[in-house]
Amino acid sequence: MKRITVLFIACGIFSAALGGNEDYPIGPRSSAMGNASVSLSDMWSAHHNQGALGFVRDAGAGVSYENRFLLKEISVRGGVAVLPVKAGTFGICITNFGYSQYNENKYSVSFGKAFGDKLSAGIAIDYLTTKIAEGYGSKGVLAAEAGIVAKPIKNLNIGVHVFNPTRAKISDYDDERLPTIIRLGGDYTFSEKVILAIEAQKDIRYKPEFKAGIEYKAVKEFYLRIGISTNPTLSTFGFGINLKNIKIDLAASYHQTLGISPQLGLSYVFAKTEKSKG
Numbered sequence: 001m002k003r004i005t006v007l008f009i010a011c012g013i014f015s016a017a018l019g020g021n022e023d024y025p026i027g028p029r030s031s032a033m034g035n036a037s038v039s040l041s042d043m044w045s046a047h048h049n050q051g052a053l054g055f056v057r058d059a060g061a062g063v064s065y066e067n068r069f070l071l072k073e074i075s076v077r078g079g080v081a082v083l084p085v086k087a088g089t090f091g092i093c094i095t096n097f098g099y100s101q102y103n104e105n106k107y108s109v110s111f112g113k114a115f116g117d118k119l120s121a122g123i124a125i126d127y128l129t130t131k132i133a134e135g136y137g138s139k140g141v142l143a144a145e146a147g148i149v150a151k152p153i154k155n156l157n158i159g160v161h162v163f164n165p166t167r168a169k170i171s172d173y174d175d176e177r178l179p180t181i182i183r184l185g186g187d188y189t190f191s192e193k194v195i196l197a198i199e200a201q202k203d204i205r206y207k208p209e210f211k212a213g214i215e216y217k218a219v220k221e222f223y224l225r226i227g228i229s230t231n232p233t234l235s236t237f238g239f240g241i242n243l244k245n246i247k248i249d250l251a252a253s254y255h256q257t258l259g260i261s262p263q264l265g266l267s268y269v270f271a272k273t274e275k276s277k278g
Contacts, residue, residue, distance in 0.1 A: 023106065023145075023163045023181060024097050026064050026078030028265035032238025032251035033213020034227025036197040038185040039149055039159030043267060046080045046091030046110050046124075049161040049183070051147030053089040053112025054120030056082050062247075062267030069258045073099040088113035091124075101133040108145075121148045128178065130170070143168040143178055155189040180204045185211070193217045197227075207231055225251070238263075245269045 027044035030037030037048040043060045045052035061081040068074045078095045091110040098104055105128065112122030123146045131138035147161035163181040170176045185199030194216055201209040213227030213236065223240040238251030249265040 022097075022104070022179065024076050024078075024095055024104075026066070026076060026093075026095055027062070027080075028064055028238055028249035028251035028263045029215075029225065029240060030213075031066070031253060031263050032225035032227060032236050032240075032249070033197055033215060034199075034211040034229040034234070034236050036185055036187075036199040036211040036213045036227060036229075038147070038161050038183045038199050039157040039187045040197065041120075041149065041157070043080055043082045043091075043269075045112070045122075046082055047078065047093045047095070047108070049147040049149065049159050050091065050110040050112050050122030050124045050145065051120055051159060051161060052149040053082065053091055053110060053122045054114030055149065056089050056112070057084055058269045058271060059083050060267060060269040062265060064249075064263060064265035066261055066263040068261045069255070070260065070262075073101075075099075088122075093124075103131050105129045105131075118151045119148070120150075122146065139170060141168050141170055141178065156186060157188075158186040160184050229253075 025031060025035045026047055030040060030044060030048060041052040041055040043056060043062055045056060059082060063079045066076040068076065076097050080091065080093045082089055082091045089112050093108040095106045096103060106126055108124050108126045110122055110124035112120055114120040126143045126145065127140060128143060129138055129140040143164045144166060145163045147159060149157055149159045151157055161183045164178045165180060167180050168178045170178060181201060181203050183199060183201045185197065187195055187197035189195050197213050199211040209229060209231045211229040213225060216224045218224055221242045225238045227236040232255060234253040234255055236251065236253045238249065240247060240249040245268055247267045251263045253261045
């Protein structure tokens, strides 16, 4: 009975705060940093901000799993893959939320291109589906997203991203539409050991969210991360381990009412180039 009560509370809070058919964040690195990820450049940019893909130099793939509040019914699964080519970097991303009776899926194809060393821009085409059991069926809709990442000065990255600028319609009933979400943020590298990232996010239907996180490279192969975000208020933390081409990342967020949400990620970089950073 307690499990069912927590499940309903969780769904109620996050439905009110985030709405339905969301662009759920994935990837333990950004999750541990409060999801302040709009300016970060790595393979998970295929999901967070396609504008950063132009700065991704290595082919790779990764998967993640978040067990929200230790309830498998509201867990989030994700996978990304990126492939740099001469013209830019292609990415694909798949996310899944929910369980057999209710689930949401997002399938995304993206492309990002760098214009010199200071600017990169990217776009993505998404197909989002919602499935409800008990004879309700499923519904799919196309959407788009786009972003830019700029490096105006040394060690500073600034990112802007818009999800669903066209306000794609889910259903004619009550004029239901996908959320339109605008994100702006930046990260600053204080040294080869410390990165600070901050971000503001605005779903046009709700109050803005603010996020911040720090990544600390304790040693070459080990990273510590902490962060915080608002609406809802979450404290986040985690760590990452780099083993040559394999990266293992763990993160957790904590909600004072609903508890902890652990997340695990595993990624593989197929080849390192001389231009790569970390």
